[in-house]
Amino acid sequence: MTPNEAETAVLVERLVGSVAGGEDRAVEAALRPKDLDEFIGQEKVREQLDLVLRAARARGATADHVLLSGAPGLGKTTLSMIIAAEMDAPIRITSGPAIQHAGDLAAILSSLQEGEVLFLDEIHRMSRPAEEMLYMAMEDFRVDVIVGKGPGATAIPLELPPFTLVGATTRAGLLPPPLRDRFGFTAHMEFYEPTELERVIHRSANLLDVGIEADGAAEIAGRSRGTPRIANRLLRRVRDYAQVKADGHITREIAEAALAVYEVDARGLDRLDRAVLEALLKLFGGGPVGLSTLAVAVGEERETVTEVAEPFLVREGLLARTPRGRVATPAAWAHLGLVPSGRGGPADGRDGRH
Ligand SMILES: Nc1ncnc2c1ncn2[C@@H]1O[C@H](COP(=O)(O)OP(=O)(O)OP(=O)(O)O)[C@@H](O)[C@H]1O
Numbered sequence: 062m063t064p065n066e067a068e069t070a071v072l073v074e075r076l077v078g079s080v081a082g083g084e085d086r087a088v089e090a091a092l093r094p095k096d097l098d099e100f101i102g103q104e105k106v107r108e109q110l111d112l113v114l115r116a117a118r119a120r121g122a123t124a125d126h127v128l129l130s131g132a133p134g135l136g137k138t139t140l141s142m143i144i145a146a147e148m149d150a151p152i153r154i155t156s157g158p159a160i161q162h163a164g165d166l167a168a169i170l171s172s173l174q175e176g177e178v179l180f181l182d183e184i185h186r187m188s189r190p191a192e193e194m195l196y197m198a199m200e201d202f203r204v205d206v207i208v209g210k211g212p213g214a215t216a217i218p219l220e221l222p223p224f225t226l227v228g229a230t231t232r233a234g235l236l237p238p239p240l241r242d243r244f245g246f247t248a249h250m251e252f253y254e255p256t257e258l259e260r261v262i263h264r265s266a267n268l269l270d271v272g273i274e275a276d277g278a279a280e281i282a283g284r285s286r287g288t289p290r291i292a293n294r295l296l297r298r299v300r301d302y303a304q305v306k307a308d309g310h311i312t313r314e315i316a317e318a319a320l321a322v323y324e325v326d327a328r329g330l331d332r333l334d335r336a337v338l339e340a341l342l343k344l345f346g347g348g349p350v351g352l353s354t355l356a357v358a359v360g361e362e363r364e365t366v367t368e369v370a371e372p373f374l375v376r377e378g379l380l381a382r383t384p385r386g387r388v389a390t391p392a393a394w395a396h397l398g399l400v401p402s403g404r405g406g407p408a409d410g411r412d413g414r415h
């Protein structure tokens with residue numbers, strides 16, 4: 062297992078993890094918006110992409126290559142399919158890790174039809190030789206196929222039909238600049254606002270044929286960590302609860318009770334997130350404390366703390382990573398309803414919610 066896969070393996074088990082699990086994959090196809098109008102939020106990206114695609118259509122040309130960057134579950138795969146649908150073009154789906162050799166990529170590229178969309182997921186995990194072949198394919202719609210080995214090897218140039226490459230990455234920073242520069246348009250996907258997630262939840266509830274009140278949707282949205290995939294997953298768990306414990310209709314009370322069972326709190330933190338915060342506050346007075354010490358205190362590996370729990374805690378402004386160690390913010394004390402012990406803490410910790 063590569064470190065990346067190990068990270069994924071830990072993440073998929075979490076209800077609030079943003080990486081797709083088995084069940085997500087099965088239902089995501091049914092919940093995916095099919096065109097730009099149905100795609101919720103990401104106003105800037107939508108407006109820009111709409112222009113790019115409209116202009117290409119008006120010219121009767123193939124759209125420029127598009128790079129989609131953003132955290133897992135924000136809608137990159139969804140957008141790639143929308144691009145193909147809007148261009149009325151077929152789509153071919155592959156991913157960086159699936160392309161081991163340049164030859165694999167040559168085989169895919171040479172079988173593309175004119176105007177086809179090639180979706181290359183996790184493009185930052187492609188091998189070096191494949192990446193170099195892709196540069197030429199993107200720019201000149203040409204590849205050099207190497208025949209033979211050693212001094213006798215020859216490069217046979219192969220013309221490609223114009224196609225649109227849609228690359229997706231969770232780590233735009235890892236892309237080599239020559240690759241990044243060959244995309245005509247880069248869309249940076251942001252985390253969603255709670256009101257946007259409410260719309261995602263209403264739309265999905267409708268498709269799943271589940272009745273939901275506005276405040277029920279708001280309750281789920283607030284705990285979804287800015288991520289549509291998590292919103293859809295929490296919705297499905299709340300639906301289960303509503304069907305077993307009530308009449309199947311989702312109200313705020315039902316959503317609260319269901320998410321209490323699944324240990325997802327009002328802000329979207331799960332048991333691990335809270336364990337890390339609690340150790341930091343209760344055992345170490347809010348820090349600073351070293352990562353190793355904190356990991357031992359919660360009985361987890363260092364990687365689990367840094368990769369799984371911390372990113373969201375940092376994003377939420379509950380925890381800070383400093384050169385001297387991990388430090389809790391005043392918001393962390395307030396969130397856990399604790400009063401800071403000793404120096405440096407805020408006096409209003411008592412106001413925190415439970
Ligand atoms: N803007 C949106 N409106 C409605 N639903 C959305 C939107 N964005 C994403 N979703 C839903 O969220 C789920 C996850 O989206 P998607 O698979 O496109 O994410 P992703 O960015 O490709 O994630 P990953 O990085 O893990 O591949 C899908 O079920 C999709 O329907």
Ligand SMILES: [Mg+2]
Pocket residue numbers: 137138139182229
């Ligand atoms: Mg995807």
